[in-house]
Amino acid sequence: MILVLNSGSSSVKFRVVDLADPAAGDRGTVERIGEPGGVPDHGAALAQILGGLDAAGITAVGHRIVHGGARFTAPAVADDAMLDVLRELTPLAPLHNPGGIAGIEAARAALPDVPHVAVFDTAFHATLPAAARTYALDRDLASRHGIRRYGFHGTSCDIVSRRAAELLGRPLDSLNLIVLHLGNGASATAVRGGRSVETSMGLTPLEGLVMGTRSGDVDPAVLSYLHRAAGLDFAAAEEQLQRHGGLKGLAGANDMRTVLERRAAGDPDAALAFDVYCHRLKKYVGAYHAVLGRLDAIVFTAGVGEHAAPVRAAALDGLSEWGITVDPDRNAAHAPVISPEGARVAVCVVPTDEELAIAEQVQAATQDRLRNVAPSEIN
Structure with a gap:
């Protein structure tokens, strides 16, 4: 053991x-x-x-x-x-x-x-x-x-890529994938033939997608501006991006389940947080599709990716011209494949298992x- x-x-x-x-x-x-x-x-x-x-x-x-x-x-x-x-x-x-x-x-x-x-x-x-x-x-x-x-979440990307290939019944080395690891921390990775060729997190896990408390992408000059305009020292300014940004900064809650509940109840802050989150996701999907050239599958994983059907639907909405569509019934049921039968790009929901x-x-x-x-x- x-x-x-x-x-x-x-x-x-x-x-x-x-x-x-x-x-x-x-x-x-x-x-x-x-x-x-x-x-x-x-x-x-x-x-x-x-x-x-x-x-x-x-x-x-x-x-x-x-x-x-x-x-x-x-x-x-x-x-x-x-x-x-x-x-x-x-x-x-x-x-x-x-x-x-x-x-x-x-x-x-x-x-x-x-x-x-x-x-x-x-x-x-x-x-x-x-x-x-x-x-x-x-x-x-x-x-x-x-x-x-x-880049980060590499252990998750590795096992999720392999499981997606098994799910699709295709050799991993033949597949171009976009893996969306969406938890409290979130990242997007372009995987060509089982190898990472682009990823959203950078020097640290702060860069990239909107996360639970992390801002993801911002203009680097925001830090110096916060110093000049708000009187924050560097540590306090970084704290804003690391622990008081993301969903928490926009909606006051870092848990997507809470954001979805408040959005459904008509909370405008939660609605904006959801829209910013999904807009960022869609932007990365488009960028990584361009990096890969041919895209075989998009793979959602981790807590939000595996369980938040509205996020999956909104992040890929409007991409049907690229062969990317989500079947509403399959998505609501959290099916392993949530794209329609015969879709050019498969959309999968694959549980991660980093410990394994x-x-x-x-x-x-x-x-x-x-x-x-x-x-x-x-x-």
């Missing part, structure tokens, strides 16, 4: 995955780490998790890490040297990576005799071509500080490692 950990600054989500029976296995979350009423640190959180599990049955631990920079383009064994590099990358993801590092440290201490493998959200996007990953900044400045598009994808990558990484280690090195 593989223990998959998703460690944040104040929580650890876990799932035990048996690849022979992925639907089985314990899962849960330890919250309020370091907060009143919660456990004091990640070590205590791991102790609480392991106290309820058969730790003797755990053969490996997989760790979800948000940002691997340009250094990690595949799963990596989480040893001391790897952690040193990961700490160097913390400025790229100051809100996410410190929790991941703390989780690895705590899990290695609690389970020292099994392999630990880090799986990176950014790794799937290592295939981005130079034209897609490069910002138009001074080359030396960008190179010195690692400023480029990295991480477990699969951990198993492959540990098997590869064992195959490349001399017998005398294996205890």
Whole structure:
């Protein structure tokens, strides 16, 4: 069994995955780490998790890490040297990576005799071509500080792309897909033959689509304007974009279910938030269709993508000339394929399973490692 950990600054989500029976296995979350009423640190959180599990049955631990920079383009064994590099990358993801590092440290201490493998959200996007990953900044400045598009939600994009190919009964390497991962965080990715060729999130997960609390795309000069016009320092201005923007900024709620309820009740702020959200989605679908040239399928996934039928319908409304249409009955039923029979572009709803994808990558990484280690090195 593989223990998959998703460690944040104040929580650890876990799932035990048996690849022979992925639907089985314990899962849960330890919250309020370091907060009143919660456990004091990640070590205590791991102790609480392991106290309820058969730790003797755990053969490996997989760790979800948000940002691997340009250094990690595949799963990596989480040893001391790897952690040193990961700490160097913390400025790229100051809100996410410190929790991941703390989780690895705590899990290695609690389970020292099994392999630990880090799986990176950014790794799937290592295939981005130079034209897609490069910002138009001074080359030396960008190179010195690692400023480029990295992309996120890669683990989800990977498994969802493979599942979409299975659903359509076609080889993945023959398909051009647009994957719309729509949760509290949201991203669009153009996938050609199973490889990421364009994605909406950039240096950080802030860029791109409208999200729960993140603004997505704005004029970069908004930050300096907020400083001059509103008297906000840089940290406060960034806070507006990261935690007080998106659906929360427009409608006062970061949950799309609440926005849809208020929109149905006639709330104009919720209606505008919905319209801005879906307009941004449609813009990215059009742009990525152009990048791919030929489009075989659009794939909705994650909480909003899997469950919010009005979002799916509005985001693709008016695209019938491109062969993109949504069948209202199939959409309302959340069918796996919501486009009409025979549509030129399939529109799919595919549940994501990042924990399973991480477990699969951990198993492959540990098997590869064992195959490349001399017998005398294996205890």
